[in-house]
Amino acid sequence: MHKEESIDHHLRATWQAVSKMYNEQATKHDSTMATAFVLLSIDYENGTPSTSLGPHMGMEATSLSRILKNMEDKGVIYREKNPQDGRGVLIKLTEFGKEKRAFAKKVVLRFNNVVKANVTNEQLKNFFEVMRVINTLIGKNAFYDTKKV
16 A cells, blocks of 8 residues: 555644644744643633643643643643642633633634635535544554454
């Protein structure tokens, strides 16, 4: 099979291009794509429990801890004791963090709007359906458990 015929190749190449594009924009604002993703994952008003951020984003705890520490050092987030769980911590946005989040949201919306302006609704619907199927198959371990195919 040629790489041009491989679904995996297209997923990976496209994600790498999108990731590079996002990181180029983030760098202009002394940030990274990962930081922007965290900003967009934090509840704007109430904050988000630190323990739910990693699973929500599909990120390992050690990577997330490093990013959160860096974000705290830059003054975009702060930690507050969780009033619902005395052992837990809420990650909250500072005013500066809310500004950074607004920029990240603008970049993501722009990406979505440009793509939507260049594909049909049917193409977009099919794309989302294929992504849903791939994620479902991954969740069922269908790629390596031949009994589940």
